[in-house]
Amino acid sequence: MKARTTFACSGCGAEYTKWYGRCQRCGAYATIEESSSAAASAGLRSTRTTRAPARPARRVHEIEADSRQERTSTGLRELDRVLGGGLVPGQVVLLAGEPGAGKSTLLLTAADAVASATGRPVLYVSGEESVQQLAARAHRIEATSEHLLLADSNELGEALGHLEAVEGDPALFIVDSVQAIASAEVDGRAGGVAQVMEVASTITRLAKSRNLPVFLVGQVTKESTLAGPRALEHIADTTLSLEGEKQTPLRLLRTIKNRFGPADEVACFEQTDGGIVEVPDPSSLFRSLRAAPVPGTCLSVTVEGRRPMIAEMQALVSPSTTPNPRRGVSGLDTSRVSMLIAITERLGGVRLGDKDVFAATVGGMRSSDPATDLAVCLAIASAAHELVLPLDVAAIGEVSLSGDIRRVGMMAQRLAEAGRLGYRRVLVPAGTASTLGPTPAGVELMEVAAIQDALRRLEGLQPAARVAQPTTMSQEPDRLTSIDPVEA
Structure with a gap:
């Protein structure tokens, strides 16, 4: 029997009888690939084979819940607030925002504060800027801790190699950005669905295994939504969005998703010549x-x-x-x-x-x-x-x-x-x-x-007098009247 050819979206899994350039469910482009129903059925049958689990299921009342998780402060009270009090060991934070919003500046400031406070190395790997460009920004915002390490790489293996070469137990790992890093073990261009999922999944597994907090910078589309598959937000523990108009220095950092804290917090920052600074009282x-x-x-x-x-x-x-x-x-x-x-x-x-x-x-x-x-x-x-x-x-x-x-x-x-x-x-x-x-x-x-x-x-x-209006020598201000409905 000839296998029936179908097409499936690699981002959300939606199936179609013919190829489309854009997935009708998740809206992603160039994610629909050809698949065989016979192969899918064979794969489904193969998953029915059972094996003994490494850790058997336990009754809920026998499991001690860890409600008091140790957190690491980022040195920025506003950033700590949207995170729920600081960084949890093994937490993966996805930070998205438009170009020029201040994502790199914010993370460099936090990286310098964490390195200075903990005395442990903090690694910042950029796939978009060179080390010289990163260093120029770091000196401008006075992020010059001796424990802050900068590197540039577009290859996942090399970026992880930089992390392995760090002496001591690193306190924080920052990747800027996840769409600019590619894995040599996966086909496709950097920023594609397969590449983004492989990079994010690998870094997430590393963060969980080493209890290492990780910041992933995410690019956005022209509609100001996070670029890449929607599954990227599911992989991350926390998703933050940095918003702001280019004409104003105000920046709002919103929590979109947070497994370790409230998911509706907002922090305020101001972009200045000396970097990004907190605004504890935004009402002013x-x-x-x-x-x-x-x-x-x-x-x-x-x-x-x-x-x-x-x-x-x-x-x-x-x-x-x-x-x-x-x-x-x-x-x-x-x-x-x-x-x-x-x-x-x-x-x-x-x-x-x-x-x-x-x-x-x-x-x-x-x-x-x-x-x-x-x-x-x-x-x-x-x-x-x-x-x-x-x-x-x-x-x-x-x-x-x-x-x-x-x-x-x-x-x-x-x-x-x-x-x-x-x-x-x-x-x-x-x-x-x-x-x-x-x-x-x-x-x-x-x-x-x-x-x-x-x-x-x-x-x-109403106050005792109307606000002064421009008058001439022969004119006087009218007396104040109350707000009365105008007759139709």
Whole structure:
């Protein structure tokens, strides 16, 4: 009987009756290869042969769980936090990020700190840069520990040879990047599916057998997703993503997967001329420090991972000179801001149909947290009426299409962060106080049920005078008026 020819994806295992250039399940390119169903059936039958296991199965109550794992600090508190407290022996960490995000700089800084703290050798092998380039960066960021070793190699055997040649017990092994290293025992180009899986699997087995923490740097695609097969993330114990705009120095390190700690932590760093430095209080980066309030601004508290951070929502509303008014957004979701503009106009009574509306965040922050909806609406209304909100007022809440203000998660942490930074009056969804428990000291909750209630509640919060506007000799500033709905 003639064996039926089939095609299978080497990345996810999906089977097809004919060849495709791209796997329809995982989306990877050039991973579908020809296979024989007869050979597959023979292989399946051969796996049915049993043998005695080296370690028999044990009852769960007989196994002592190791809940207090010894961890090695990376020397960076923010990096330790996303890892769950430091590096676990044998842990494989996959760090991904766009080119220029600061992956190599971050790992060189951590490698120098680990080498200096432990007094043990740390090996950094690069497949993308020469030793001279690595040394130039290391001297620039003052990563000059005598126990830090640098090497360059594109071949897996040579890279492991560098590790074997290290005298003493190494504290950390860094490979930059896993897509740039190739194995001579596997066919295919460096960065291909087979090569990436072989390199990652070999290094992972080595890390587990020697209890050696390992950092693997991963490249990303143009869609900002990790390059290579999805199985690469399954091999690693921890997957981190370093994000940031090239125009701003802020870098956010997110935990995507973590077997030894929380999988939703976020750390903040700042890229400087002297290297990458920690930002223990990122709220200071995302708000404008001013002595007097200005129209079109409202503070909110967003949550990145499990970290609450103050975020300033800004809006600018000006008369339009075109039949189709412009809508500009920066740092926020464009579709959501368009929805909030429509809600503010239709349900809040703020006329915006003949005006250009621009909304943005401060400090290059990108936020998709629905808890900032109320602050965006209030900023738009404030800009439209040229009114200001007091400096000690913040707004937290999701706005629905019906205009209702809905509750959001982690409200206790959000209010604690607002109180820590001096915001004493916070607009929150109705019913928050009954479910929150003790309110943070010095924070007054102002519950609102709908967007109309929020605008009406602000009537008693206006400061004594309007912010000064440019005037002529014959003009005087108008008296302050409260935010009143505009009649249709």
